[in-house]
Amino acid sequence: QVLLQESGPGLVKPSETLSLTCTVSGYSIRRGYYWGWIRQPPGKGLEWIGSIYHSGSTYYNPSLKSRVTISVDTSKNQFSLKVTSVTAADTAEYYCARDFSGCLDYWGQGTLVTVSS
Amino acid sequence: QSVLTQPPSASGTPGQRVTISCSGSSSNIGSNTVNWYQQLPGAAPKLLIYSNSQRPSGVPDRCSGSKSGTSASLAISGLQSEDEADFYCAAWDDILNGYVFGTGTKVTVL
Numbered sequence: 343q344v345l346l347q348e349s350g351p352g353l354v355k356p357s358e359t360l361s362l363t364c365t366v367s368g369y370s371i372r373r374g375y376y377w378g379w380i381r382q383p384p385g386k387g388l389e390w391i392g393s394i395y396h397s398g399s400t401y402y403n404p405s406l407k408s409r410v411t412i413s414v415d416t417s418k419n420q421f422s423l424k425v426t427s428v429t430a431a432d433t434a435e436y437y438c439a440r441d442f443s444g445c446l447d448y449w450g451q452g453t454l455v456t457v458s459s
Numbered sequence: 460q461s462v463l464t465q466p467p468s469a470s471g472t473p474g475q476r477v478t479i480s481c482s483g484s485s486s487n488i489g490s491n492t493v494n495w496y497q498q499l500p501g502a503a504p505k506l507l508i509y510s511n512s513q514r515p516s517g518v519p520d521r522c523s524g525s526k527s528g529t530s531a532s533l534a535i536s537g538l539q540s541e542d543e544a545d546f547y548c549a550a551w552d553d554i555l556n557g558y559v560f561g562t563g564t565k566v567t568v569l
Contacts, residue, residue: 378558380504387461387547387560387561387562387563388496388504388547388549388560388563389560390549390557390558390559390560393558401556401557402557403557403558404555404556404557437503437504444491444492444494444549444550444551444558445494445506445509445510446494446496446504446506446549447506447509447515449503449504449505450503451502451503452503
């Protein structure tokens with residue numbers, strides 16, 4: 343059973359950096375697959391943020407690319423998300439998921455991040 | 460940034476069949492496979508259909524997907540109360556060079 347769990351601060355101040363980590367259990371990131379981040383503003387639809395391979399190769403949503411960095415730590419079986427210069431528009435439920443060629447087959451339960459002073 | 464268009468809502472009575480459409484373009488649905496996700500209230504999305512019409516293990520055969528040209532559709536037959544959820548289509552877009560989700564459809568069981 344592949345399980346993913348997001349963790350990180352639930353409140354971030356405007357202009358600061360949002361940082362989240364996804365811990366994977368039941369599957370070694372080193373074995374393969376991409377691993378991705380998706381977000382959902384309250385009451386709105388899903389938005390793909392980006393994905394990373396265990397080697398560190400990444401691809402990002404072009405609309406967020408300038409502010410987003412995704413990294414991987416295979417020794418901890420984790421991957422992380424950083425979003426810089428956040429505004430209220432970045433307030434959302436953030437999900438991590440296993441990305442099998444664009445098919446997101448396992449998801450974390452999500453974590454709400456609110457951007458507010 | 461949703462480039463895949465879905466109807467905002469769909470509904471049916473228990474036992475009926477509901478169909479949800481997903482309209483895209485040649486750069487996404489027209490040239491890549493479509494996946495469908497179900498999001499129950501207060502829960503994370505769950506993969507429902509992949510590669511246009513394939514069901515992951517555990518998804519009932521009441522759910523089926525199809526694709527034709529630049530559109531795709533999801534059908535749920537034998538509608539049940541537990542099918543009340545939001546449904547999203549998704550596909551890779553070759554022009555945006557990214558993964559795009561549909562606008563989402565809320566299914567209500569009357």
